[in-house]
Amino acid sequence: MLRLSALYRYPLKSGKGEILQQIDLDKLGLDGDRRWMLVDEASGRFLTQRAVAQMSRLSALWNAEGGLTLSAPGHASIDIALPGHDAELRGVTIWRDTLRVPDAGDAAGAWVSAFIGKPTRLVQVPLDRARTTQSGFGKDDDQVAFADGFPLLLIGQASLEDISQKVGRPMEMLRFRPNLVIDGSEAYAEDGWKRIRIGDVEFRVVKSCSRCILTTIDPQTGERSHDREPFASLQKYRSTEDGAMFGQNLVNDSNGRLEVGMPVEILE
Known part of the structure; x- marks a missing residue:
């Protein structure tokens, strides 16, 4: 069974993340x-x-x-x-x-x-x-606060484990700054999702997330990895014409409350 295994909030863009057990949603995400x-x-x-x-x-x-x-x-x-x-x-x-x-x-x-x-x-x-979200994806009235392009980012736990295996050492989830982490799926299963439901809230999966050098920064020390990992590995095996992809951008279609442990349903 798929479940919501972690929730993260970043009150300040590029500041430290907060680990949450539950959170309400509004028009701009968490x-x-x-x-x-x-x-x-x-x-x-x-x-x-x-x-x-x-x-x-x-x-x-x-x-x-x-x-x-x-x-x-x-x-x-x-x-x-x-x-x-x-x-x-x-x-x-x-x-x-x-x-x-x-x-x-x-x-x-x-x-x-x-x-x-x-x-x-x-x-x-x-x-x-x-702001409105990135043009060409989602609906014309989708909005976002100061996130790069979309209100929410989702990553599968198995996807993190896969990149850690490729790199050869454990990678912290906070390097990738997701809001939602899903457990119980295969690695990169989220690439194929179009709509999901968590609790009473439905989400649209609108665009893969193109990663950058920020993933090389240790979230605890602020130091960059000497070998440019995990970005270097993502560029090798997750590269597309739009960049090295890891995680999926979402838009919530309603308000509601999320809580760690909730089941996740794939609607499309």
């Missing part, structure tokens, strides 16, 4: 997932572990008020309030999208600038300012 982002103060360009590897050590925990608690080695933690309706809007760029979203304020800006080592701002995206 409640609170990648609703916050760091941007270069001058350009508004988004920052991730691809260029700033130490972000893997930045803990950003979602709190009950909808705000964020930031902490990192060598830095005192700070509580950031959810920006109000009167918050300053900042122009930001994420991939090809440009949008204006609430800035978290000067105290937050000073903290993240000290951590990153250059002038940086923290921004948040409310539901009414969300």
Whole structure:
């Protein structure tokens, strides 16, 4: 039987992940997932572990008020309030999208600038300012917060075990930053799924996930692997004209609640 074996949330884009037992869904995926982002103060360009590897050590925990608690080695933690309706809007760029979203304020800006080592701002995206998903996939009204292209990422546990075997050592699931992990399927079975149901929520499988050098960053230390693994192995045996694929992007068709252990049904 297929089951939901793990849930992960990443409140801050490219920050540390949270391991969850249950979570509600909204229009943008898991409640609170990648609703916050760091941007270069001058350009508004988004920052991730691809260029700033130490972000893997930045803990950003979602709190009950909808705000964020930031902490990192060598830095005192700070509580950031959810920006109000009167918050300053900042122009930001994420991939090809440009949008204006609430800035978290000067105290937050000073903290993240000290951590990153250059002038940086923290921004948040409310539901009414969300982006549309990658063109050509899914429906025209599908939306996403600050995730790269789609609200949710799913990976099969057997797929992780397969890449670990190829690399020759265990690979941490958090290297691949999924939201949902499915146990009980064969390796890469998720490549063939089109629609699934978990609990009362149906999901559309809209696009394979093209991986990048971020997978080589150890999620605990922030250090890159000397042999470029697991990215090097993915390029050898999971390569397509669109990149090295691992995992599937999803869109949820309704709100609801997910809980680890729930059965997973393949609808199509």
